[in-house]
Amino acid sequence: MNTVLIKNARIVNEGKIFEGDVLIEGEFIKEIAESISHKSSNCKVIDAEGNYLIPGAIDDQVHFREPGLTHKGTIESESRAAVAGGITSFIEQPNTVPNAVTQELLEDKYQIAAQTSYANYSFMMGGTNNNLEEILKTNPKNVAGLKLFLGSSTGDMLVDSTAALESIFSSTKLLIAVHSEDENTVKSNLEHYKAIYGDDIPVALHPEIRSVDACYKSTEKIIKLAKETGARLHVFHISTAKELDLFTNKIPLEEKQITAEVCIHHLWFSDEDYATKGNFIKWNPAVKSASDREGLWKALLDDRIDVIATDHAPHTLEEKQQVYTKAPSGGPLVQHAVVAMFEAHHQGKISVEKIVEKMAHNPAKIFKIENRGFIKEGFYADLAIVNPAMPWSVNKDNILYKCGWSPFEGTNFKSRITHTFVNGQLVYENSKVKEIKAGKRLLFDR
Structure with a gap:
């Protein structure tokens, strides 16, 4: 089972920001706590100190x-x-x-x-x-x-x-x-x-x-x-x-x-x-x-x-x-x-x-999307880590759209997405998209 431990993050959820750890097991958020120890030898650990962890x-x-x-x-x-x-x-x-x-x-x-x-x-x-x-x-x-x-x-x-x-x-x-x-x-x-x-x-x-x-x-x-x-x-x-x-x-x-x-x-x-x-x-x-x-x-x-x-x-x-x-x-x-x-x-x-x-x-x-949009235990681990102090500039070399352009070309941003998880899988890390098509069909509580 895929296991990831995100440490020391500034977790943003339901109007609050608090420092803590998030454990991902498989597709889901298994645990959220002030401090979580490594659960297994094959657990990937990401130190997110100073960064925001957002849904x-x-x-x-x-x-x-x-x-x-x-x-x-x-x-x-x-x-x-x-x-x-x-x-x-x-x-x-x-x-x-x-x-x-x-x-x-x-x-x-x-x-x-x-x-x-x-x-x-x-x-x-x-x-x-x-x-x-x-x-x-x-x-x-x-x-x-x-x-x-x-x-x-x-x-x-x-x-x-x-x-x-x-x-x-x-x-x-x-x-x-x-x-x-x-x-x-x-x-x-x-x-x-x-x-x-x-x-x-x-x-x-x-x-x-x-x-x-x-x-x-x-x-x-x-x-x-x-x-x-x-x-x-x-x-x-x-x-x-x-x-x-x-x-x-x-x-x-x-x-x-x-x-x-x-x-x-x-x-x-x-x-x-x-x-x-x-x-x-x-x-x-x-x-x-x-x-x-x-x-x-x-x-x-x-x-x-x-x-x-x-x-x-x-x-x-x-x-x-x-x-x-x-x-x-x-x-x-x-x-x-x-x-x-x-x-x-x-x-x-x-x-x-x-x-x-x-x-x-x-x-x-x-x-009414089922089990998404929040950082909660039991919810799907759809998460992003945002470094608020990692400046970069939008240019043709880093634009991923098939059309190859952006209205933001030439814009300097102070913040950067460093990691993205979809259904517990790390699909984006440090400016690289991994070839993991982890997307699932959304379901609705209706």
């Missing part, structure tokens, strides 16, 4: 591009980058090719991941205007939830029928996660600027096209529908300060029927960065103003926003270097998300305890 991050929104778009990324390549970044579990979205909108197509993705994923995995069922019958076949025990695109993005999964939305929200008990932008507002704004610039619209106008009003109008409408039907709603990648009044921090997370997520790029960048980053920070919803970013930080810290994720969505350099209307939205983030948040910690914006809450504990709670 592996659970990224509730990624696009790993397999099947059908594997020139951008694969489950293998992007999960490899994820574990190098301390992300041990991911929930992937259905806008692959073909779209995962039937049970058979959904299961195809699970079969690929079973063979190739370094990290634990789940895949969202995709909703359309006319696949309610397939949606209702989804097993809530082993599928994370249902994804609806209320605004068109990469792929062709727009749900724009009010009747279809009402029917889905009234019929399923699955968690419903939404991309929330009003399609008609976006289309109208795009046509306005195309009339002026043609296809070569300045990317700085992206937040005017995918506007604050487009986000607010859609989110207000979908929250109203969730309240009317009693559906369990999770709103992905909130990008505006205005939307935040629609969410509450007045009740515990476990009692919330409507939850919210923010992504790394909306916390890090603002519209001032389009001048230097261009299409490399073109996301849907758009990166918006510095005041929007400030509002997102405030809501994250006061618990109106529940989760930090990446919306990891790689595209090739060639694709991103096209003119505005042809350059796809999205960018790769899983390798750098945790250290980016630790950088925010160094800047005094967020505590380490809060990072763990928003990137591990809360995703586990919201999706």
